[in-house]
Amino acid sequence: xxxxxxxxxxxxxxYFNLYRKLKNSKNFGKxxxxxxxxxLSSFTANGIKEVLFVxxxxxxxxxxFYVGKYSRYSxxxxxxxSGLHKFxxxxxxxxxxxxxxxxxxxxxxxxxxxxxxxxxxxxxLNEIRSLAEKLKSDSDAKILLHNFEVPLFSPLGxxxxxxxxGFIESVEALNSKLRDTFKNDDQVFVFDYNAFCSKIGKDNxxxxxxxxxxxxxxxLQYLPELCSEYMVYIKPMVSITKKCIVLDLDNTLWGGxxxxxxxxxxxxGPTPEGRPxxxxxxxxxxxxxxxxxxxxxxxxxYDDAMEVFKKHPNMVLKENNFAAMQINWNDKxxxxxxxxxxxxxxxxxxxxxxxxxxxxxxxREAFPEINVVEMPEDPSLYLKTLMDMNDxxxxxxxxxxxxxxxxxxxxxxxxxxxxxxSNLTEFLKSLNxxxxxxxxxxxxxxxxxxxxxxxxxxxxxTKRYMEEDIKKFSEDKNYHVFSVRVEDKFGDNGITxxxxxKKGKDIWSIGTFLLSCRIVGRKVEETLLAYIxxxxxxxGAKRITADFIPTEKxxxxxxxxxxxxxxxxxxxxxxxxxxxSLKNDYKFPNFIKFVEKQMNSLKxxxx
Amino acid sequence: MQNLKKIVAKVLDIDEIxxxxxxxxxxAEQWDSFNHLLxxxxxxxxLGITFFIQEVEKIKxxxxxxxxxxxxxx
Numbered sequence: 001x002x003x004x005x006x007x008x009x010x011x012x013x014x015y016f017n018l019y020r021k022l023k024n025s026k027n028f029g030k031x032x033x034x035x036x037x038x039x040l041s042s043f044t045a046n047g048i049k050e051v052l053f054v055x056x057x058x059x060x061x062x063x064x065f066y067v068g069k070y071s072r073y074s075x076x077x078x079x080x081x082s083g084l085h086k087f088x089x090x091x092x093x094x095x096x097x098x099x100x101x102x103x104x105x106x107x108x109x110x111x112x113x114x115x116x117x118x119x120x121x122x123x124x125l126n127e128i129r130s131l132a133e134k135l136k137s138d139s140d141a142k143i144l145l146h147n148f149e150v151p152l153f154s155p156l157g158x159x160x161x162x163x164x165x166g167f168i169e170s171v172e173a174l175n176s177k178l179r180d181t182f183k184n185d186d187q188v189f190v191f192d193y194n195a196f197c198s199k200i201g202k203d204n205x206x207x208x209x210x211x212x213x214x215x216x217x218x219x220l221q222y223l224p225e226l227c228s229e230y231m232v233y234i235k236p237m238v239s240i241t242k243k244c245i246v247l248d249l250d251n252t253l254w255g256g257x258x259x260x261x262x263x264x265x266x267x268x269g270p271t272p273e274g275r276p277x278x279x280x281x282x283x284x285x286x287x288x289x290x291x292x293x294x295x296x297x298x299x300x301x302y303d304d305a306m307e308v309f310k311k312h313p314n315m316v317l318k319e320n321n322f323a324a325m326q327i328n329w330n331d332k333x334x335x336x337x338x339x340x341x342x343x344x345x346x347x348x349x350x351x352x353x354x355x356x357x358x359x360x361x362x363x364r365e366a367f368p369e370i371n372v373v374e375m376p377e378d379p380s381l382y383l384k385t386l387m388d389m390n391d392x393x394x395x396x397x398x399x400x401x402x403x404x405x406x407x408x409x410x411x412x413x414x415x416x417x418x419x420x421x422s423n424l425t426e427f428l429k430s431l432n433x434x435x436x437x438x439x440x441x442x443x444x445x446x447x448x449x450x451x452x453x454x455x456x457x458x459x460x461x462t463k464r465y466m467e468e469d470i471k472k473f474s475e476d477k478n479y480h481v482f483s484v485r486v487e488d489k490f491g492d493n494g495i496t497x498x499x500x501x502k503k504g505k506d507i508w509s510i511g512t513f514l515l516s517c518r519i520v521g522r523k524v525e526e527t528l529l530a531y532i533x534x535x536x537x538x539x540g541a542k543r544i545t546a547d548f549i550p551t552e553k554x555x556x557x558x559x560x561x562x563x564x565x566x567x568x569x570x571x572x573x574x575x576x577x578x579x580x581s582l583k584n585d586y587k588f589p590n591f592i593k594f595v596e597k598q599m600n601s602l603k604x605x606x607x
Numbered sequence: 608m609q610n611l612k613k614i615v616a617k618v619l620d621i622d623e624i625x626x627x628x629x630x631x632x633x634x635a636e637q638w639d640s641f642n643h644l645l646x647x648x649x650x651x652x653x654l655g656i657t658f659f660i661q662e663v664e665k666i667k668x669x670x671x672x673x674x675x676x677x678x679x680x681x
Binding site for chain 2: 011012013014016017020044046047207209210212213214216219220221
C-alpha cells in the first residue's frame with residue numbers, strides 16, 4: 001500500500017475546492033486519458049468522487065463518475081436499466097461496510113450460535129458472489145470489491161479467541177473466502193480494506209459522530225488516503241505503469257563513494273550503516289524478479305563501479321541484473337536518454353532513484369514524465385520508500401511480464417555480441433535460435449491477447465483482442481491460432497509473437513501477424529511464414545493471403561509482405577491484401593530450428 | 608477567529624468577507640447538511656477541538672458556530 005501522510009498536504013475541503021475549480025475551468029474534460037468510475041456503497045460516501053476526480057486530473061486522466069443510489073447497491077446491480085448499467089463504467093468501486101452486512105448481529109454477535117454464525121457468513125458470501133456474477137455478466141467493468149474491517153472489539157473480551165467460529169473469526173473467514181472466491185478472477189479485484197484500516201489505524205477509520213449524524217462510516221479526513229489506494233488500480237487501467245528503475249550508484253546502492261572510499265571503504269553489509277543498502281538492494285532484486293527492469297545512470301569510473309559488482313562480497317545486485325548501464329562522466333540527462341533508447345522504452349515508463357537532490361531536480365526538469373523518487377536523506381528509510389512505491393502494478397501478470405527484467409539483460413548481451421560480430425548473417429547464425437510455434441491453449445491465450453493489445457510496431461493489422469476473443473478463435477475449427485516463442489543462446493525471450501489465420505478450402509488468410517520489436521529482423525518472421533505455408537499446403541490450400549493495415553506506428557512492417565515474395569492483390573483505403581501462391585514452397589531460414597508444439601505432444605516440423 | 612472564518616469560507620466556497628454573524632444555514636446556498644458535517648470535521652482537525660453531537664445539531668449559523676468555538680477556548 002502507498003505511504004500515508006506523505007503528499008497528503010491537502011485537506012478534504014481543498015479537494016472539494018479543486019474539484020469545483022476544475023469542473024468550471026475551460027479545459028474541463030480535455031485530458032488525454034479518461035476513465036468512467038461508478039461507486040456503489042452501503043452508506044453516505046460523499047467525497048470519493050471529488051477526491052478521485054482531482055487525483056486523476058493530476059495524472060492527466062479525465063474521470064467521469066457515477067454515484068450509485070444511497071444504500072441501494074443490490075438494486076443497481078440487479079436492474080439492467082439502472083443508472084449504474086446505463087453509465088457503462090470501466091471501474092466499479094464496491095464499498096460495503098461490515099455494519100451493513102451484519103446488521104444488529106454486529107452488536108449482538110453471540111445472540112447467534114456457532115452454526116448460525118457459519119450460516120450467516122455463508123449467506124453473505126453467496127449474496128456477494130451472486131451479485132458479482134450478475135455484474136460480470138452485464139458489464140465489462142473491472143470491479144474493486146472491498147473486503148471487511150475486522151472489528152477490534154468483542155463482547156466476550158479476551159475470551160473471544162476461545163470461541164468456536166467466534167465473531168472476529170467469522171469476519172476473518174468472510175474476508176478469506178472472498179479472497180479465495182476471486183483469486184483467479186481477472187475482472188474482480190478484492191481491495192483489502194481491512195489492511196487499509198490497519199494502516200490508518202482502525203480507531204481513526206470511523207468518526208462516530210459523523211456516523212450518527214450523517215451515516216458516514218469512513219472518516220472524511222482519510223478519504224485522500226483511501227483514494228490513493230484506488231489510484232493504484234486506476235493507473236494500470238489507463239496504462240500508466242512504470243517499467244524500469246534507473247539507479248544511481250554512490251550513496252544509493254551503497255554508502256559512500258567508490259572512487260574515494262575504495263572497495264573496503266564503502267558501506268554495504270551486515271552493519272548498522274551497511275545493512276540499509278544491502279536490504280534496499282534485496283528488495284530491488286525482488287522487483288527485478290517480478291519483471292521490473294533495472295538500469296544504472298551514474299557519474300563514475302566504469303572500472304571502479306564494476307569492481308564493486310564483481311568483487312564486493314555483500315553486493316546483492318550483479319551486472320546480470322541491469323539491462324542498461326550508463327556509468328561514465330556524461331551528464332545524467334544524456335545518460336537517461338541513452339538508457340531509454342537502448343531499452344526502446346518511453347521515458348514515461350522510467351523511475352529515477354538518486355540520493356542527490358540536484359540530480360533529481362535536473363532530471364525532473366528535463367523529463368517531467370519520469371517519476372523521480374524523493375529519496376529520504378537517511379538511508380535507513382530507503383527500503384521503506386521503495387516498498388511504499390506502487391508504480392509497477394499491472395492487473396494481470398503473465399510469465400513474460402515476470403521475466404521482463406531478465407529478458408532486457410539478455411537483450412543487452414545480444415547487442416554487445418552483435419557489435420563484436422562482423423555481419424548480420426554471422427550474428428544470426430551464431431545465436432542458435434529455436435522458434436517454437438504453439439497452438440493457442442489455456443496457458444498462452446492470456447499472453448496472445450496481451451500481445452494484440454500492446455504490440456504497435458511489427459503488427460500487420462493492429463487488431464486488439466480480449467482473451468475471450470482469442471479463446472473463441474482457438475475453438476473454431478476454421479481458424480489456426482498460435483503463439484511464437486523465441487529462444488537463443490542468451491536465453492528465452494518468451495512468447496513474443498502470435499498469428500491468427502482463417503483456414504479456407506483454397507485460401508488461408510493471415511489476419512493478425514505480430515512480433516515483439518526486440519525479435520523483429522532475426523528471420524523469425526520468415527520462419528513463421530514458412531510454417532504457415534507448409535501447413536496450408538498440407539491442408540490442400542492453393543494460396544495464402546495476408547492483410548496489412550498501415551497505422552502511424554507500424555511503418556517497420558510496411559514492406560514485409562512485399563519483401564517476402566507476396567504480391568499486392570487489393571488496395572483499399574485503409575487495408576492492403578497480399579497474396580502468395582503455394583505452387584512454390586516457402587523456404588525456412590536454415591539457421592533457425594523450428595519446433596511445432598501442441599498441448600501435450602511435441603513434434604518436430606523441421607530441424 | 609480568523610482561522611475559523613478561513614475554514615468556513617473554504618468549505619462553503621465563499622469570500623471570507625461574507626463570513627460574518629449574518630451568515631446562516633438558510634441563507635448560504637452551499638451550507639447543506641453534508642457541507643455542515645464537512646465544516647465540523649475540518650474545524651475539529653484544524654483547530655484541534657471536538658464538538659459534541661448535540662452542538663453540531665444546534666449550530667445553524669456562523670454566530671452559533673463562533674460562540675461554541677469560543678466556549679472551547681479558541
